[in-house]
Amino acid sequence: MPNKIHFAAFVANLSLLAVTSASAADWLQFGYDAAHSGNNIAENTITAANASQIAPLFSAAVVLPAKVDGAPVYASNIATAGGVRNLLFLFGSDGISDFSASHGTLMAIDAADGSVVWTKSTDGGPGNSSQHATSSPAIDAAKEYVYSFGLDGYVHKYRIGDGVETLTPGPTGWPQAVTLKPNSEKVASSLTIVNTDGASYLHAVTNGYNGDGGDYQGHLVSIDLGSGTQTVFNAMCSTLSTLLANGGCSSGREGGIWGRGGATFDAATQRIYLTTGNGQFKLDSTHSNWGDSVLAFGADGSGAGNGKPLDSYTPASFQGLQNTDADLGSTSPAILPAPSDSNYTHLGLQIAKDSCVRLINLDDMSGTGASGHSGGELQQIALPNGGDNCSSGNDAGGNEVKPQPAVWVNPADGSTWTFIANDVGFTAYQLVVSAGTPSLVQKWTTTDGGTSPVVANNVLIYASSNRVRALDPVSGNSLWSTAAIGSLHWQGLIVVDGAIYIADNSGKLWKFGIQQTELIFKDGFDG
Numbered sequence: 001m002p003n004k005i006h007f008a009a010f011v012a013n014l015s016l017l018a019v020t021s022a023s024a025a026d027w028l029q030f031g032y033d034a035a036h037s038g039n040n041i042a043e044n045t046i047t048a049a050n051a052s053q054i055a056p057l058f059s060a061a062v063v064l065p066a067k068v069d070g071a072p073v074y075a076s077n078i079a080t081a082g083g084v085r086n087l088l089f090l091f092g093s094d095g096i097s098d099f100s101a102s103h104g105t106l107m108a109i110d111a112a113d114g115s116v117v118w119t120k121s122t123d124g125g126p127g128n129s130s131q132h133a134t135s136s137p138a139i140d141a142a143k144e145y146v147y148s149f150g151l152d153g154y155v156h157k158y159r160i161g162d163g164v165e166t167l168t169p170g171p172t173g174w175p176q177a178v179t180l181k182p183n184s185e186k187v188a189s190s191l192t193i194v195n196t197d198g199a200s201y202l203h204a205v206t207n208g209y210n211g212d213g214g215d216y217q218g219h220l221v222s223i224d225l226g227s228g229t230q231t232v233f234n235a236m237c238s239t240l241s242t243l244l245a246n247g248g249c250s251s252g253r254e255g256g257i258w259g260r261g262g263a264t265f266d267a268a269t270q271r272i273y274l275t276t277g278n279g280q281f282k283l284d285s286t287h288s289n290w291g292d293s294v295l296a297f298g299a300d301g302s303g304a305g306n307g308k309p310l311d312s313y314t315p316a317s318f319q320g321l322q323n324t325d326a327d328l329g330s331t332s333p334a335i336l337p338a339p340s341d342s343n344y345t346h347l348g349l350q351i352a353k354d355s356c357v358r359l360i361n362l363d364d365m366s367g368t369g370a371s372g373h374s375g376g377e378l379q380q381i382a383l384p385n386g387g388d389n390c391s392s393g394n395d396a397g398g399n400e401v402k403p404q405p406a407v408w409v410n411p412a413d414g415s416t417w418t419f420i421a422n423d424v425g426f427t428a429y430q431l432v433v434s435a436g437t438p439s440l441v442q443k444w445t446t447t448d449g450g451t452s453p454v455v456a457n458n459v460l461i462y463a464s465s466n467r468v469r470a471l472d473p474v475s476g477n478s479l480w481s482t483a484a485i486g487s488l489h490w491q492g493l494i495v496v497d498g499a500i501y502i503a504d505n506s507g508k509l510w511k512f513g514i515q516q517t518e519l520i521f522k523d524g525f526d527g
Helices: 007-012 319-322
Strands: 016-020 073-080 083-093 102-112 115-124 145-149 154-158 192-196 201-203 218-226 230-234 264-266 271-275 281-283 288-290 292-296 311-313 335-337 344-352 356-361 379-382 405-409 416-421 424-435 437-445 454-456 459-464 467-471 477-480 494-495 499-503 508-513 515-519
Touching: 073 454, 073 494, 115 154, 115 281, 230 335, 264 335, 281 292, 335 405, 335 416, 356 437, 356 459, 379 437, 405 454, 405 459, 416 459, 454 494
Parallel strands: none
Antiparallel strands: 016 515, 073 083, 083 102, 102 115, 145 154, 192 201, 201 218, 218 230, 264 271, 271 292, 281 288, 292 311, 335 344, 344 356, 356 379, 405 416, 416 424, 424 437, 454 459, 459 467, 467 477, 494 499, 499 508
């Protein structure tokens, strides 16, 4: 006789369980990818239709072992001693706004519940009580290792599942020095990993401490992750191709590289781009100083030789930038996919503390066919409420731009957009072409400032002190917001696997997202 279903027993054995997303995705470095676009095209849980349902996913904010002043990174399905987990990695130090730290901590955090899986610490050493860093770590493509700057001046390599550090002797061993002056130089920008032509390179950039004090120079350190060999470019005294000791550069100081993203990689040009801050721009028989400039290098960090990058852009207002502390390098370059009808195939965007948006031809940044010249941008426009400082280079005060822009290609029409935040506003621009000439056109703006924005599944999300917002990227209309978080400094958020993660100034980690459910039916049949 056929089995019969006892409906009452069936209902009694029905379990409705709330679970988090079972999808697997990664956010391996600042801004999602090596271009630091901030655009997670793999997100499929949060949508414009359900964004209003975003809610806290931790029962309470998690108190981290150290305060974090950067953005997390994320790796899914990592084998740990406690089983397979999705892990967040954050670098923290004790001081944020007061710059009082001398102790840095890399944390591996279980993304499901915020519990600590492992931590590793580095110290600045005796007499270095003001050391701190805002750098975000980076994870290799194979998800075997996580790399992090330490307050000792080294980049450290840790096994991702348990934090065991790689310690190998010699000049190509680990950890790798990225500054010989950790008391005056640090890595505030995030680490970048570039994978190209079967090779992988880690790029770290340096700057100084609060107040531009001390003998510091910005430099790019590029490490071949296969061989461990280093390539060094110094923004000041660029003819010297090794790390500089105290007093090692007689012709200049400063030139720090401050942008949140550090080095930016464009897969189309196979080049990395970085932007220096305040410092002398002077190139002659005795000086090789590249202050307030966008510089291009090969994917491995190589330049044109004799201390020259492959190409460069320096605004004509460079002296004004230097005089008023209006660092061109307050942001990292952003890569803008060019429309097919553009006469310029590869485009970049650079913004400074003068609140001026500059559109650059990445194939010839100064328009002269060589590095070392000033001017040559395709377009300059001042942000709303920022004051027109594009010609003078004056610091825009509270309107200066420090967050990294997000870049998004609208799947509805293939148009390129960029979203720019500062303390007093948030503005969207669309890249348009007229008679072959590209330009940025403002589409909307708000007076709600914030930190570095991201786009996930065509939803624009960003944070400011005491607020996280989700917007429609085309209209700027609000989809969701929360006032749950605390105040912010340089902290940025990520959106991955259906969740938003961000740390705040109080050392708390927050998680928001769509609470997902699935039905599990237990056997309710009998014979």
